[in-house]
Amino acid sequence: MxxxxxxxxxxxxxxxxxxxxxxxxxxxxxxxxxxxxxxxxxxxxxxxxxxxxxxxxxxxxxxxxxxxxxxxxxxxxxxxxxxxxxxxxxxxxxxxxxxxxxxxxxxxxxxxxxxxxxxxDYSISERTLLTMKVDSEKNELEDLNFALNEVAVNRKNTTSMIKVETKVNGKYLTSYWSDGLIVSTPTGSTGYSLSCGGPVIDPNTNSIVITPIAPHNLNARPLVIPDSSTISLTVSGREQSFLASMDSRIETFENNTTLVIKKASFTINMVQLTDDSFIKTLRKKLLWGEDKRN
Structure with a gap:
């Protein structure tokens, strides 16, 4: 072996x-x-x-x-x-x-x-990834154009909010005025998205979650959509540029650059012990079901 x-x-x-x-x-x-x-x-x-x-x-x-x-x-x-x-x-x-x-x-x-x-004595947990297409000549993320957790856009060099015009399958959804926006896989739902109020999603679910980061409008809530969807993000703001990241890899793009995000054509295989499960991991990591009254 x-x-x-x-x-x-x-x-x-x-x-x-x-x-x-x-x-x-x-x-x-x-x-x-x-x-x-x-x-x-x-x-x-x-x-x-x-x-x-x-x-x-x-x-x-x-x-x-x-x-x-x-x-x-x-x-x-x-x-x-x-x-x-x-x-x-x-x-x-x-x-x-x-x-x-x-x-x-x-x-x-x-x-x-x-x-x-x-x-x-193990099973395979198959995990979906995201890929991103950018309408810009500069894209250093292209060499490793996939993310297991999330694709995110964030403000850069400013305390001002950015505007993230968001479309799903070519149809206008909304413009998020916020510190940024996260497009997450089910695997990534327990990461950055969760810390910004996104839902926990089982890795076997065929979905993507869109989670705003500190949105200006309190009615801007996380949205779960099918993973067959294509998401388009166009970012603008007071500064000339913004940050886009794929997991831990970060690139700077000029304002009004459009990012097109969709499910990647391949998956990642995670080894899972036979007596383990996502539910068991949630209980252990989030301390669900534990009585803290004593």
């Missing part, structure tokens, strides 16, 4: 869990490849006792990989997706961060969980 590993090493004490993962994979005789920059960080870290310099490294992936392990938080998975792209390689998210809606394998249970996965 050929396995790729990626991480960013942002989290305290994560070296312990990285060592555990590598030990488990070696004991299973897996063919392990580590992202080149991540391996450099591992070998420079004093708290990792074993020298892993003998592992093979990669800078890009191909279809020969059976699994791709992401060690960190949800932000690390968003970057891991930029390696996997449309290859269909299942991603295993090991959570060494805080909340972790995407990275659902807990660091304290690495040995047991990885053994289950290597034995094929």
């Amino acid at each position: 050929k396995i790729g590993i990626y991480g960013q090493f942002y989290h305290e004490n994560s070296e312990t869990y990285i060592q555990t993962l590598l030990n488990v994979l070696q004991q299973a005789d897996a063919e392990v490849w580590i992202e080149a920059n991540f391996l450099n960080i591992i070998n420079e870290h004093q708290d990792i006792t074993k020298n892993f310099s003998a592992f093979q490294t990669f800078t890009t992936l191909d279809a020969s990989y059976d699994l791709f392990f992401s060690i960190g938080g949800d932000g690390t998975i968003l970057k891991a997706v930029t390696y996997v792209k449309d290859l269909g390689i299942p991603i295993v998210g090991i959570n060494t961060g805080r909340l972790g809606f995407l990275a659902t394998i807990q660091k304290e249970e690495i040995s047991e969980s990885i053994s289950q996965i290597l034995n094929g």
Whole structure:
């Protein structure tokens, strides 16, 4: 079994869990490849006792990989997706961060969980993505033109609101006067959109949610639409430019640039342990069903 590993090493004490993962994979005789920059960080870290310099490294992936392990938080998975792209390689998210809606394998249970996965005791949660077309010659986001969580527009260099003229399937919806607007997948509904008052959406739902960021009009509410929809955003404001982002990647565009957003032609496969589910993750992460009266 050929396995790729990626991480960013942002989290305290994560070296312990990285060592555990590598030990488990070696004991299973897996063919392990580590992202080149991540391996450099591992070998420079004093708290990792074993020298892993003998592992093979990669800078890009191909279809020969059976699994791709992401060690960190949800932000690390968003970057891991930029390696996997449309290859269909299942991603295993090991959570060494805080909340972790995407990275659902807990660091304290690495040995047991990885053994289950290597034995094929898991299911695949298929996640939709968004893609964006821009009527501008300048678009550095085009090389990685997909987002697992959301596409968002935000004001830049100003405290003034921006105007986001929004159309759905070519029909005018409204103009949001706000700090910005989020177009989110079901996966991204528990991220930026949720923090701005958007709904929680099950990843299996075929939908997209449009969530305004601090809207001027209080009747501007999040809107859930079918994921077959095409959304067009035209942004204007007092400043000459605005920010557009696809997950963690950001670009500046001139006012009155139109962004056309729709579902991407491929999906991302997330590994889910057999006894896990989205509902279980919600209960655990949002503390639903817990009695706090005592």
